[in-house]
Amino acid sequence: MTQPGAAAAPQGDGSAPVQPVAVPGPGYPRTSSTAAALSIRGLTKRFGDKVAVDGIDLDIPVGSFYGLVGPNGAGKTTTLSMATGLMRPDSGTVRVLDVDVWRDLLAAKRLIGVLGDGVRLFDRLTGRQLVTYAGLLTGMDRETVQQRVDDLLRLLDLVESADKLVVDYSAGMTKKVALACALVHAPRLLVLDEPFESVDPVSAANIRDILAGCVRNGGTVIVSSHSMDLVQRMCDHVAVIAAGRVLVAGTVDEVRAGESLEDRFVELVGGRHGGDGPEWLRTS
């Protein structure tokens, strides 16, 4: 029951060496060891009067497939932006594999791959050019980049559209090419904001396989999503965020405590209305 990863992704083949993390019961997993891929302490951010992130503490163990769930406007994207060096926090620290992100941005960014939500791409490039660009920007040599770009395009079923401009891609293809950009420098920590939005089921399954492969090989993947079902099946850890705070964090089994993740989430976050809606909507 307390074994993390027991409820891991369907691909989980038992042999997946999930890093042993001491989780003292439900609640916050406080791991003081160096095994944290991402360690957030006292993170805050306010925009004007609105507190978007209100003192978040979170540890994400190395080798975990971590789901971040929360209602709209909970501060997920803000938290992930600050954790990946894209937004300066008002206070708090972020460490990625023992690198202080806001002290040594460059070193941290080499370890992180980011897929942002609601961020534009250089969409006047072709898919192949865009991923190549992302690779070259991180300072890899051209041969390595070329080979990885070919692999990624094949893995993500983008070979046929590789020579089309990204601006002409569908929403799902755009997500996939953005994911390729995040993967191209083989980051040890992958931070993906809504990676499955508008991706077709087949591609989503392929992406899940790729991510599970990353985790099996000692990488760490953080995914924010609205799909509780997906998180429950795919992730081994989950944190629920609402109103800029972590409500609960731990292994998926701990958090859901016997219920489905969705029920538990609704219970934690609240805001459900009872009934069938107003009478005039019941037309039949």
Place this chain on the structure above:
Amino acid sequence: MVAHLLRLRLLLLASSLKRSAWQVVGLVFGGLYGLLLLGGAVIGLIALAFAPLEIAQTTIVLGGATVVLGWLLLPIILNGIDETLDPARLAVYPIPMPQLLVGLTLAGIVGIPGVVTLIASLATIGTWIRNPVAAVAAAVCAMVAVLTCVVGSRAVAAAASGFGTRRRTREIMGVIVFIPLLLLGPLLSGIGQGLSDAAASLPSIAGIVAWTPLGAVWSVPADIVAGNPGVAALRFAIALVTLAALVAAWRYFLADALVNPRVSSGGGPRAKGLGLFGKMPGTPLGAVAARALTYWFRDPRYVRSLIIAPLLPVLFYFYYLTNGNEALLVTSGPVVALALSLSIYSDVSMDNTAFALHVSSGVSGVADRGGRVIAVLAFAVPILVLIGVGTVAVTNTWVTLPALIGLSFGILFSGLGIASVVSARVVFPAPLPGDSPFKSPPGAGAATLASSFASWGILAVIALPEIVLGIIAVVTGSLVLGVVNLFVGLVLGTLFMVIGIRWGGKILDRRAPDLLQQLMRQR
């Protein structure tokens, strides 16, 4: 339903103002400017009552036809009109077609351009006030004219979105229409020069225009005053047929657009292989340069700046032909250098949030700055050499060539250096990716205005040696001074460019995330 659409339009107008105080300021100034123009037009039109009939008719027909033409062309230039009441967004609601047409038409009149056109058109009543029948006709014709303008521009927009489903077609159209507009000034001045002696030919032009759909409606009251009721009736018929045809076309394209919404997928152009990414060095610097240069040729927002560069000397050449004044022509090299060097001010704003890739990949600030500069140099250097050679060839003053080239390069390099520093700090407003290059977001804040003035000042100071030397060399025609200026321009310019790239790179290393947040807000 019609009232609903109208109310929606007003609500959208009001709430767009609530978003930013600067937008209100922009609107107030825009409104004042519009009022000034409108006031002038109204006074002028009323004053025409005391002018001879022929002059009044000619002015109103030609002016009115230009206004109608403007309304028709606007949607093409702006890549779709103000989309607040985009039919595509209304497609999900069950609105009967006739009500939709009426509602959208009225909504089109409500808005600054519509109201200005309406008032100016009604002012023609004042022109014909001394003949009651003509005045009544003018009132009727003014309404017909305004409807023609609004319905026409909607029809063109609907048609353009119909067969302009392909993104690239739309973009190319937008830029191509722009070229004759740029050249309109010199062409008109050229034609005007030829015609100024024969201003008498304007009435005959107006006579022809008055038989076209553009001008017919404006001529009717004048024909009544002139005592030609038959001609007036015929021209009024042309106007009505025009309006009816436009309504029919609009209805057709609108019905089509409602069931075949504009989708941005489909074929689209393909580019085999890596393009410039395979040719530039495989380093972050080379990659940024390849990306930026690709954009210069592929993104309409950059293409616009790119076509202005060769068009400016052409413009100056026209003026040279008509006035014989060489001074303007000779400065075209330095002026183009200035325009090109300033163009990367808004580079980061043009990236918009795509800049996040630069931030998250940890590319060094120097590579980011340098790559953008290299992209501009790649085409600016040959263009400036060509312009320099071209201008001295036309004026036959080859001795000034080194001085002019030195001045051009000095300004280009120094300007690029300054822009590299400033654009790492300040986000300049720029059209969003995919938007029309002519849509510039309102509300350039005081800070951006101040910083662009400041950087012009700084450029004037640091390029002072080559400016002064260049002027002396050109005026005296000294080859020695010219060659000296060539070296001064190259050496000083390169120096300032390198300093600017390094300094801007350092700023970027420190505050790239903050710059990204500024861009996020601008969205």
